[in-house]
Amino acid sequence: MKILFTTIFDYPHTGGLSTHVTTLKAGLMELGHATEVLSFSDIPQATQRFTVQGPSFLLNRLQSGKGFVWSQKRRQELLKSLLKERGNTFDLVNAQDVFAALAAKSLGLPTVLTAHGYMAREALSKGAILPDSPEEQTLIDVEKQAYTRADAIVTVDKRIQEYIQELAQRQAHAIKNFINVQDFKPDKANKKEIKKHLNLDSFEFILFVPRRLTQKNGVILPVKALPEVLKHHPSTCLVYAGDGEEMTTLKSTAQEQQVTSQVRFLGAVPHEQMKDYFSAADVVLIPSIHSAGVEEATSIAALEAMGSGTPVIAGAVGGLREIISDHQDGLLVRERDIQALAEAIVTLLADSVLREKLATQARQKIEAEYSHLTAAKRYLAVYDTVRKT
Template sequence: MKILITTVFEYPHTGGLSTHVQTLKNGLEGFGHTVDVISFSDLPEWKQVGLVKGPSFLLNKMKLGKGFVHSHLTRQKLLAQYIRENNRGYDIVNAQDVFATLASVDSGIPTVSTVHGYMSFEAISKGSLVQDSAEERFIREIEVEAYTRTRKNITVDQRIKDYLRDAAGIDAVAIKNFINVTDFAPEKNRKNEFRQQYGIDASRQVLFVPRRLTRKNGVIYPTLAMEQVVRQFPDALLLYAGTGEEESTLRSKISELRLSRNVQLLGAVPHEQMKHYYALSDIVLVPSVHDAGVEEATSISALEAMGSGSPLIACAVGGLKEIVNPGVDGVLVEEKNVDELAAAITDLLANPAKGEEFAGKARAKIENEYSHVSAARKYEEIYKSVL
């Protein structure tokens, strides 16, 4: 088949959606399919800035949310035009977001959609929309339109499947997120090599947060927990890989708690380097929280950590509860509970053998249940069924 994957967002970019697209593309190409990706990044820069980003910025100055709506509607229109102009005889489109779905359907190519989250709730959480505003209600209506017009909806976890049923009466197919189990394999034997490469002392206890710096990812809580952790492990080092609107809040808190020696913000880390940080870390943290109705899906970051041989501590929310068996292949703590998070961190640092046991069982689970090869086969079957 000739398969087109579409999104109104940038591709590639640092984040789970790009990782999902690239990993799915690799899996489908392994079965002999031709897979192309068309995204907002393919548009000429003057259109990106002059028609979308510039006007959206100005409209948001008038009223928060107006720019968000303008941005996505214009992205949809431009993407639909670009798909029509660059149609290489595609058999099917797999759209990755609400507005890409509508753009793809308008192109006339049979379309299925992957639903990664709750668009309106996530926009509220990020501060892009005001709850119960006219703009938020409009986005919810657009969501329902997209879910009903596509030929099949695929969700990345059971909760989002339930959301589509409740919001639009749609019966979707849940296919959990997945990773390339070959790329993200344990490399703990290279731990000191990677630490030397990135200038990290081999004797320090390293905690790694591979998350965008946004509220729903709960990124403030590991820093708050470090105030307790450093009392027992004064050389402990907390690393964040990601960018986002919470960066200034984090920097302020790091300064306030006098943790500049113990907490570092790495910024955006290229995806191919993420495996190095998993390997050099002693513990990976995925501290997601409920925020504005948003819950973590089947976190790709958590899956990558489990596949890479790193013990995982995550919050017991959303899809994280589906992938972590607490006390067996990882640790789950109560969201926003700084004391519990700090206790879990210090326990694993003091008992590394326990972490190694969790990591070994986690790797076996990833190989059996979250391989990109088996996921690509499921997607292939859905494409064939709707055709």
């Protein structure tokens, strides 16, 4: 089978969607199938700048959110043009967002839509649109239309599956996120060398936050918890890998907390380099929260940490509760509870036996349930239902 992955966003880019596509492609190719990707990155830079990004900026100056919605629709039009030029040289389109799905369906192409989240709610959460605005209603309508028109829908957790059922009365297939278990595997034997290579060897403990710096990811919580952690483990460094609109707030909070010397902001880190940071880390923090109705899905970063043999502390929300069994293969803490997060970190750093137990059982779970090959087989079963219709 030949599968074309499509998205109105850039590919590759730093983020879960891009990682999902890359990992699924690898699984499908190992099983003997051909894959390609068509994305916004295939649009010439000049066209991106002058027909999407520039006008979007100006429209947002006139009315908050107007440019955002306009740019999504413009990206859909450009992707549709690329699809039309490509011609029907593939068996199926696997769209990674609702606008990409509508672009494919407008050309009559067999389309599976993978829903990674709640588009309208996430736009609200990051401040791209305003609550109760015409733009919010437009995005909800677009979601409903895409879910109705797609030949099949896959969601990355059960909550998104339930959301689509409620919004569009469509039954979706829930296939949780996954990782390449050969790429992300324990490498603790080389931990000292890796820490030295990353210039982190002056610290006894490393706390790693592999998150896009956005509100729903709860990234402000670790830096607020750090002073309490340092009382018990003063040689600890908090490392953020990711960028986003919360960067300025995080840096100012670190200054207010007087912990700037023990916080590192790496910005966006290429995915292939992330495995070194997981190996260097003693604890990975995924402190997600509810934000404007948005919940964390089955976090790829959490899965990669678990596969790498590094214990995870996560917010007890959304898909994180599906992939982590509290005190068996990770720790779950109440969302937004800074004290609970600090206590969990202090406990783990003080107990190497517990860290090893959680890491070992997490790796076993990843191998059994979250392999990219297992996920590829599940996707192929969905693809087959579309090809037979």
